[in-house]
Amino acid sequence: MSEWEKSEGNFTSWDGTELFFRSWEPKAPSDKAIIIVHRGHEHSGRAEQQVKDLGLTDFRAFSWDARGHGHSPGKRGFAESYYHLVKDLNAFVNFISQQHNIPIENIAILANSVGAVTTSAWVHDYAPRIRAMVLAAPAFRIRLYVPLAIPGLRLLLKVMPEAKISSYVKSKMLTHDPEQAKGYDADALITRDISVKVLLGLYDTATRIIDDAGAIETPTLVLTAGDDWVVKNAAQRKFFERLSSAVKTLKMYPGFFHAILYEKNRAEPMAEARRFILDAFEKPVEREHLIEADRSSFTQREYDFLRCAPPLWKKVYFGVQRSFLRSIGRLSKGVKIGCETGFDSGTSLDYVYENRARGTSILGRMIDRGYLNAIGWRGIRERGVNLQRCLSDEIRKRAQSGESIHILDIATGCGRYVLDAIKANPDIKITARLQDNTPHNVEAGTKLAAKLGIEGVEYRVGDAFDREALLKQSPKPDIVIVSGLYELFPQNSLIQDSLAGAAGALKEGGSLIYTSQPWHPQIETIARTCDNRDGKPWIMRRRTQAEMDELVHRVGLKKFRTEPDTFGIFSVSVAEKEEEIQSSS
Structure with missing residues (x-):
């Protein structure tokens, strides 16, 4: 690693938590950066392998230990919610951009497994004008191998809010490289447990991002392992197909296990990642076409669909709901206000912000509480x-x-x-x-x-x-x-x-x-x-x-x-x- 000077430090994340990070500085000054997001259970020390294999000697490289991992604080494998990890990524990128005077447009992300889902969620929700992202074996759907695992975990979480499970993944399921497998097994900083809260948050966030991948404009390279025993490739393909990115590539590597970036023949995907990143830096970040998204975009097509009459079964299904709102539902004060003034009116929103269930009779108050707890109104209050x-x-x-x-x-x-x-x-x-x-x-x-x-x-x-x-x-x-x-x-x-x-x-x-x-x-x-x-x-x-x-x-x-x-x-x-x-x- 003589091409880079290594250093360590801490940065203050969005909630005041001090998280540990590593950096690899090239010999010559640079205003370009690669940020590496480690996979679940791991830590930033494992990113040094990718810095070396990418060989981008005119880029600065950075990686941090997720909360509950490596040298960062917190219960091992635990976060208050999965979305905390997304917000940590946003905080880290802003820290790197501000402290090292690197424009957001001059940053690319290389992310593996769970880290790739975190990156996808960040790019979707924050829309940073980064140059590119490379997603290696993104964990949009983990193979849990247990029937009804997700419903079972949701039930467990209700009984034990801080429940955790131990990973079934062994090094032999990750890589064919015996040296890399040995290093993984001997690494005392690798966290074997994962919070059930984080695991379910990962599942729900991945579902949302796959469904709405059309919102993503960032140039994207997806690296898929042909023999992945940890995550499902079908979810990766669905995500890729729905991307709106004008520049996107999916590469399948037959015979590769899940840890693509640590595999025996990792030189192939790393060369592809290097080429993709360098090509992305040859072009400016361009999003002017979004000005006309109200004429041609996936959200416009969705809007046109909603303006059309639904099929008969939907007409009946939603008709029953509409009739309920305008009859029994009006026992709820919030529903009554919505029916009388419009559900998007200022009066209706003021009532939602107040968040105090009222209505005619106990039934009306129960309906009102359900109404106020609708996910959209919870989002409005947040x-x-x-x-x-x-x-x-x-x-x-x-x-x-x-x-x-x-x-x-x-x-x-x-x-x-x-x-x-x-x-x-x-x-x-x-x-x-x-x-x-x-x-x-x-x-x-x-x-x-x-x-x-x-x-x-x-x-x-x-x-x-x-x-x-x-x-x-x-x-x-x-x-x-x-x-x-x-x-x-x-x-x-x-x-x-x-x-x-x-x-x-x-x-x-x-x-x-x-x-x-x-x-x-x-x-x-x-x-x-x-x-x-x-x-x-x-x-x-x-x-x-x-x-x-x-x-x-x-x-x-x-x-x-x-x-x-x-x-x-x-x-x-x-x-x-x-x-x-x-x-x-």
């Missing part, structure tokens, strides 16, 4: 928490300069989250203009601000899609917020006008906080059973995170933060205005 966090962080960051902060919310509803943020920071001078196109919301917000004793807040009626009106804002805001709005409109032309106005209104160095809905597990159920605020079927066109970010990128803003909910349904992102944007842009 989005609210993430929005508050992002707003508070932006306020505190800007308060360090000692200057006052002006906020503009272009579709605020009642603006409760802005008022809460102002009230939580009494020592910071904050003014806000909160606009909405509904006079009732403006009136209710004005009364709420007075009730809370908050000064410096102006409510007004305004159109979030009126570009010229947004450009005339005075004073220019430091922070612009658009929450829960763009998800309701399928056309990108509307969103572009709104974003151009919001970006033009911002001060130089100001921030845009925006939300998106990249995925929803109940999108057809909602379309067939629920009405929107206009009394029409609530049919949504999802925007992938990559599409939403490209719309923001197009108006001259650079995204630097995304906070998805743990279900992958809603996200809150923050972008910065790096230079003055002309009003004619």
